[in-house]
Amino acid sequence: MLGQGARLYWAIQWRRNEGLGALFLVLVVFAVIYAGLFPGILAVGAMAKFVQGWFPTAMVAAAETIVMLTGGIDLSVGPMVSLGSVVAASTMQGPLGILGGVLALLALGTGVGAIVGAFVAIGRYPAIIVTLALSFVLRGVALLIMPRPGGFVPPSLSEFLAGSHPTAAFLLVLLIILWKLYQATPLGIGLIAVGDNAEGAYRSGVSVTTVRMSAYILSANLQAFTGLYVAAQTGSGDPLIGEPLTLAAIAAAVLGGVGFLGGQGAMRGALAGSLLMSILINVMFFMGLPLVAQYVVQGLIIVATVSLPLIRTSLRRAS
Amino acid sequence: MNAVLRLRRFATTYSRSLVAYAIVAILWIVASLLIGGFGAYAHLRYIVELAAVIGLVGIGQTIAVIGGGIDLSVSAIITVTAIILPLVTFDVDATGLGAIGLALLVAAGIGAVNGLGIGYLGLPPLIMTLAMATILQGLLILIAGGSAISVTNPSLDWLGSTHVLTISVSIILWLVAAAVCLFWLHGTRSGSLIFAIGANPVVSRLSGVPIRRLTAATYVVSGLCAGLAGLLLLSMNGQGYVGIGDPYLLFSIAAVVLGGTSILGGQGSYLGTIAGAVLLVTMTALITVVNASEGWRSVILGCLILAMLPLSGRDQSR
Numbered sequence: 001m002l003g004q005g006a007r008l009y010w011a012i013q014w015r016r017n018e019g020l021g022a023l024f025l026v027l028v029v030f031a032v033i034y035a036g037l038f039p040g041i042l043a044v045g046a047m048a049k050f051v052q053g054w055f056p057t058a059m060v061a062a063a064e065t066i067v068m069l070t071g072g073i074d075l076s077v078g079p080m081v082s083l084g085s086v087v088a089a090s091t092m093q094g095p096l097g098i099l100g101g102v103l104a105l106l107a108l109g110t111g112v113g114a115i116v117g118a119f120v121a122i123g124r125y126p127a128i129i130v131t132l133a134l135s136f137v138l139r140g141v142a143l144l145i146m147p148r149p150g151g152f153v154p155p156s157l158s159e160f161l162a163g164s165h166p167t168a169a170f171l172l173v174l175l176i177i178l179w180k181l182y183q184a185t186p187l188g189i190g191l192i193a194v195g196d197n198a199e200g201a202y203r204s205g206v207s208v209t210t211v212r213m214s215a216y217i218l219s220a221n222l223q224a225f226t227g228l229y230v231a232a233q234t235g236s237g238d239p240l241i242g243e244p245l246t247l248a249a250i251a252a253a254v255l256g257g258v259g260f261l262g263g264q265g266a267m268r269g270a271l272a273g274s275l276l277m278s279i280l281i282n283v284m285f286f287m288g289l290p291l292v293a294q295y296v297v298q299g300l301i302i303v304a305t306v307s308l309p310l311i312r313t314s315l316r317r318a319s
Numbered sequence: 320m321n322a323v324l325r326l327r328r329f330a331t332t333y334s335r336s337l338v339a340y341a342i343v344a345i346l347w348i349v350a351s352l353l354i355g356g357f358g359a360y361a362h363l364r365y366i367v368e369l370a371a372v373i374g375l376v377g378i379g380q381t382i383a384v385i386g387g388g389i390d391l392s393v394s395a396i397i398t399v400t401a402i403i404l405p406l407v408t409f410d411v412d413a414t415g416l417g418a419i420g421l422a423l424l425v426a427a428g429i430g431a432v433n434g435l436g437i438g439y440l441g442l443p444p445l446i447m448t449l450a451m452a453t454i455l456q457g458l459l460i461l462i463a464g465g466s467a468i469s470v471t472n473p474s475l476d477w478l479g480s481t482h483v484l485t486i487s488v489s490i491i492l493w494l495v496a497a498a499v500c501l502f503w504l505h506g507t508r509s510g511s512l513i514f515a516i517g518a519n520p521v522v523s524r525l526s527g528v529p530i531r532r533l534t535a536a537t538y539v540v541s542g543l544c545a546g547l548a549g550l551l552l553l554s555m556n557g558q559g560y561v562g563i564g565d566p567y568l569l570f571s572i573a574a575v576v577l578g579g580t581s582i583l584g585g586q587g588s589y590l591g592t593i594a595g596a597v598l599l600v601t602m603t604a605l606i607t608v609v610n611a612s613e614g615w616r617s618v619i620l621g622c623l624i625l626a627m628l629p630l631s632g633r634d635q636s637r
Contacts, residue, residue: 119625119628123629125628126576129572129582129624129628130628132569132573132624133573133622133625133628134621134625135621136569136621136624137617137621137622137625139617139621140614140615140616140617140620140621141614142614143612143613144612144614144615144618147612147613247449250445250446251446251449251450251453254443254445260443292457292458292460293457294457295454295457295458295460296453296454296457296458298457299450299451299452299453299454299457300450302450302453303442303446303447303450306442306443306446307436307441307442
């Protein structure tokens, strides 16, 4: 027998799946096609490899979602991931080794997040232009630290994160649990409240500035550590490796029903969105489609998945 | 009395745009005094010529942003135009005007598809134009591959190299387009309705504004302007290649915001974007003078845009 609180919780959780039906359906269809085309994926090793391919997109989609839930947007995701990979690859050969690299990434993520937060949360400047300008700065800093791909990530770390073990899958589960815990804290609840109605949240005693600030710091840290993961995958740092991730992060979040106005959507949608894109790329790769077709199909799927619920609502309104 | 009131209204409405002009003026004066050759007529003309590309893309971007949207496909449309024009320029067409018309038609057509998706299907502008950019990127690789395509088109050469009374044709093209844009936004009924849609789409729809048709129209205009910018860029470069338009997405948005147009829609003017475009090119030119590495150039440009936000970009409502 469920208590009333628990029932309310699940009812709310269920309602937040609304509008994601089309996405989940498309996702299942493509997952089945993928498994049908390439049955080997169902083995543990292949699955681990697949999750490793998906992991960076999932991380940046989550980072973008946190910011978008507060009503902001982050256009500097790609350069930030690149900078993270460069910092990781250049600090891990230092005297402090892996620990030093992790500390440097924490400092980087917190610092950059605090800067964006200061502009957006305290200065009230539009996030879109702040992060756009910041993307120039981050790209420049990454190029200054490492003009061309290089540096070094300890092979043991590469093997641990991106080797034959399903570490990425565990990390993903861990992050989802942490996200659930965060959402149980006042800052986490405030996240959606602030995005939905900043004035109302403020009047209800939510510290709008703190919530936004922590959202940007959290998001920047996720991006910085995505950089570490990407560096571990390739074994070195690359000042341009993150570039495609800006659009991928936004596309995954929007595909997952996260709205630009804030307060709409849920993390599960964004993760499902990034998973769909990841599966799509894999399916198209196995079908031997040329790169050209991959771009086109990706664009069409994004449009189709986002417009399906819209078409349904407009039909319902018409009838 | 009436004139004074009007002047005051003008000043309050466009104070943000005026700030951008003031910064450009100060930068130009200081730079001319400090750097030899910066203030020369030919150099300043060159800056404005470069700004014309950003300015032309900025027309569409400004209109899209004022209408409450944004166009992320402009860079892809610029590249499409710059690559298609060489492909459709044939010897039969002696003036090259047919090819130019065709390229612009393609650009406007892409904008129309954006407009259909956003205006009629109700897709979020960010996602529709982003998806369009992705699709176009794929098609471009198919058409052009990695190679650059050169062009010999008489009309285009004329556009890129002729001066009328020492003013470049490209600048004149920009001035004409700017005048048309300003007249549309501030002098016509449909122009002010775009402001209305951007300020409050729900109220606009309930008041009977043809919101779908107008929204679609803004993206057609944006596509056409990006196409014009692509032609101009091609005339300066001589060849088109994949990626030629990439920097102009960020530049166009930055120009719009530096010019004081609210990114939330419903407020602003193309007057500011003009100054924003010149400002961006001036800053880039100054950074080049300092002879910094690519990394430093990027850092300085980003910091300058951030530093300028307090002067122009503040939005109280967020």
